[in-house]
Amino acid sequence: MEDKPKITLYGDYASQPTRACYVFLKYNKVPFEFKQVRVTKLEQYSPEFKKINPNAKVPALTDGDISMFESHTILRYLHESRKLPDHWYPRTDFRERAKIDEYLDWHHNGIRLGAGGYIFRKYMSSLTGKPAPKESINESLMNLKKSFKLMEQYWLKDDKQKYLLGNELTLADFSCASEITQIIPSNIASILDGYPKVKAWFQRILDISEFNKVHHKAIATLSKYFQIIDDQGNKPKL
Amino acid sequence: MSSTKKLIIYNDPNSAPCRAVVSFCKLNNIPFELVETSVAKMQVFQPEFKKINPIQQIPAIKEIDTQTGEEWTLGESHAILRYLINTRQLPDHWYPKEPRLRAKVDQYLDWHHTFLRQGSSIFVFMKLFAPKLFQKTLPEEQLKFQFTYLTRSLSLMERWLAQSKYLCGEQMTIADISAACELIQTKFIAFDLAKWPKVQAWLKHMVEENPTILEVHQPFLKFASELTGQAKL
Incomplete structure (x- = not known):
């Protein structure tokens, strides 16, 4: 028995892709160590972290002597190297696998562009000293609605389907749901009501205890912060 | 298996991901047919194309089983490249299994x-x-x-x-x-x-x-x- 797990995940609970990897490891009971890299303190730019990920983004993963970044790469690698159940990312049904890849590739400039873009522009951009203009916040909202609509019409079109790519969990589910989490404490949470299939699917993922534990914490933390910004926005002008 | 499958690529030569998929097929002698689908002419937004790729982007592929007529479609260039490697006998170096x-x-x-x-x-x-x-x-x-x-x-x-x-x-x-x-x-x-x-x-x-x-x-x-x-x- 090894004292220490070989795998170290570097990241921040406030990061959607970090949470996707974290929940995936927990759900599959893969032993790992978690090292916090606080993005609010810009720790991802530290020389030590840049040795692990020269791209200076979270999450990153080390496994013995190798390191890698990009959450979807981490998920694929863990699945293959830890021989995790086939349903996550089928090894012989290449068409099923391809449809998961199609989602994972769309994700970056699909749901992440909309959800992550909205939250960044609306709530975080002022921290950088350059608050995003209203038009660009609206542009992100349009992107998010477009992504939800596509999810309703494509991935979740079959009413009886439990998850994004069928009736079993795949790599796509935690990744996508992690992006949606940040919408819940925001001022646009109610738009989910317009997309009932997305809402029902998200609730199903939120009911998974490994996912719930981490994401409830994230929602609570974000909620406090978003409230402050929303209150400021609602203050009447003097 | 793939010998009975016809591959169609929905392509716009001005799109970088399309050129990647077409280049890859040519480098590996994978037979295919091209269907020109112009982004500038908004062809990706037409209802017929939406059936091929609901994401409404190119490239997309369609595989047709020449015996049964069964059709299957896929979008996203990297997903397409990975799929072609998984289903055709190609050299390992393109996408190593290790x-x-x-x-x-x-x-x-x-x-x-x-x-x-x-x-x-x-x-x-x-x-x-x-x-x-x-x-x-x-x-x-x-x-x-x-x-x-x-x-x-x-x-x-x-x-x-x-x-x-x-x-x-x-x-x-x-x-x-x-x-x-x-x-x-x-x-x-x-x-x-x-x-x-x-x-x-x-x-x-x-x-x-x-x-x-x-x-x-x-x-x-x-x-x-x-x-x-x-x-x-």
Whole structure:
């Protein structure tokens, strides 16, 4: 028995892709160590972290002597190297696998562009000293609605389907749901009501205890912060 | 199995991800038919195309079983490349099976969407095609911001190419094809790659010295050269 797990995940609970990897490891009971890299303190730019990920983004993963970044790469690698159940990312049904890849590739400039873009522009951009203009916040909202609509019409079109790519969990589910989490404490949470299939699917993922534990914490933390910004926005002008 | 399957690629030669898929098929002698699907003519938004790819982007593929007539479709260039490798008997170097080597290629392919693609296709569109084709000039500040994706991407690529001949190791992978088809477009925005000498040499090797990839690029090079009045390469 090894004292220490070989795998170290570097990241921040406030990061959607970090949470996707974290929940995936927990759900599959893969032993790992978690090292916090606080993005609010810009720790991802530290020389030590840049040795692990020269791209200076979270999450990153080390496994013995190798390191890698990009959450979807981490998920694929863990699945293959830890021989995790086939349903996550089928090894012989290449068409099923391809449809998961199609989602994972769309994700970056699909749901992440909309959800992550909205939250960044609306709530975080002022921290950088350059608050995003209203038009660009609206542009992100349009992107998010477009992504939800596509999810309703494509991935979740079959009413009886439990998850994004069928009736079993795949790599796509935690990744996508992690992006949606940040919408819940925001001022646009109610738009989910317009997309009932997305809402029902998200609730199903939120009911998974490994996912719930981490994401409830994230929602609570974000909620406090978003409230402050929303209150400021609602203050009447003097 | 694949011998009874006909492959159709929905293609626009001005799209970098399309050129990557077509180049890959040609390099591997995978037979295919092209269906021209122009982005500029908004063909991706037509209802017939939406049935092929609900995401409404190109490239997309359709596989038709010539015996049963059964059809199957797929979008996203990297998903298509991975699928072709999984279903055709192709050399392992394109996308190694060994998990550590594969992770290097996946890492590039996943990074690509939010870095090189932003710095290359999206930036070139904003800087060159939007004003020339749609008379739309974007604010200087937005262009400046988008440009940082290009320089940041190139710095990381230079670092990778200092470690090995290709982006993910000593052999060419699908990462190199995808990246080269993106980066070649920056030739048309008066952008000098000389600050990234390893990337510059690699790109020359990937496109100008690779007759198959160069041939796939001819229609785009002609289009961009006519639009800018600049030499093709």
